Amino acid sequence: xxxxxxxxxxxxNGRRHGRGARGFTLIELVAVMGIVAxxxxxxxxxxxxxxxxxxASSAASELITDLNYARxxxxxxDLSVAGGAGVSLCASTGTGANPSCDTGNWxxxxxxxxxxxxxxxxxxxxxxxxxxxxxxxxxxxxxxxxDGAAPALTVGANGRVMFTLCDSRGAxxxxxxxxxxxGIIQASAQPGYDVAGVALTCP
Numbered sequence: 001x002x003x004x005x006x007x008x009x010x011x012x013n014g015r016r017h018g019r020g021a022r023g024f025t026l027i028e029l030v031a032v033m034g035i036v037a038x039x040x041x042x043x044x045x046x047x048x049x050x051x052x053x054x055x056a057s058s059a060a061s062e063l064i065t066d067l068n069y070a071r072x073x074x075x076x077x078d079l080s081v082a083g084g085a086g087v088s089l090c091a092s093t094g095t096g097a098n099p100s101c102d103t104g105n106w107x108x109x110x111x112x113x114x115x116x117x118x119x120x121x122x123x124x125x126x127x128x129x130x131x132x133x134x135x136x137x138x139x140x141x142x143x144x145x146x147d148g149a150a151p152a153l154t155v156g157a158n159g160r161v162m163f164t165l166c167d168s169r170g171a172x173x174x175x176x177x178x179x180x181x182x183g184i185i186q187a188s189a190q191p192g193y194d195v196a197g198v199a200l201t202c203p
Contacts, residue, residue: 052173053191055128056165060175060187063110063133063163066122067142067177067185070112074144079116086152087114087121090141094123104140106133106163134203136162148183155181162194166202174200 024032067089074087090101092111098118099111112122127133139161143152153161165175176188178195186195194200 049169052130052167052169055131056167056173056175056191059127059131059133059165060177062124063165063177064185064187066110066112066124067179069122070142071144071148071150071183071185073112073114073121074146075148077114077116078146079114085115086143086145087112088141088143089113092120092123094125099123101141104138106135107131130167132166132203134164134166136164142179144183150179150181150183153179153181158196164200164202171200171202174202176200 070087070089077087079086088101089110089112091103091106091108092099092101093103093108094111095102099120101111101113107127109123109125109127111120111124113120137154137156139154141152142150142161144150145152155161160178160180163177163179165177167173172192174192176194177185178187179185188195188200190197192200
């Protein structure tokens with residue numbers, strides 16, 4: 001006679017043997033939630049700093065791209081200019097059918113404008129909240145001539161105009177873009193310092 005063994009045979013107390021599903025206890029859940037909270041507290045500042053770096057870097061890249069575009073358009077158009085006129089990059093609110101250089105506040109955005117066309121060649125909107133953009137010396141426009149130079153700049157003693165991007169972290173995280181009187185466009189290699197390696201300041 002053949003006898004079959006069954007793992008679910010009742011035991012002496014009437015319960016069946018077998019492996020049952022085991023859930024988390026309240027203490028285990030609280031411990032896991034505590035660990036998650038600690039990790040989130042450590043990760044959030046790093047994430048915020050990463051996002052701020054990305055914002056500042058993107059704004060600086062956009063500014064450099066548009067400055068180079070304005071300079072290349074001035075060279076391409078090769079217009080006869082008088083009185084320092086030329087293709088300019090200037091602060092603008094971007095309002096109206098044909099936005100103009102209507103503000104000195106670079107945070108509002110900027111346009112690339114040619115004297116040959118009332119319609120801006122490029123329109124860039126306001127910077128993300130938390131970013132500031134100032135110029136030294138204070139300039140409402142950067143104007144490029146047909147030879148690529150920018151003699152219409154109100155340059156300082158060092159012969160350049162400096163764009164400084166800052167956020168809530170202050171000067172230590174500031175980015176700098178500058179244009180020389182010869183039209184050379186450069187960006188600082190290290191946050192917190194200008195192209196010459198001098199520490200930046202924020203308003």
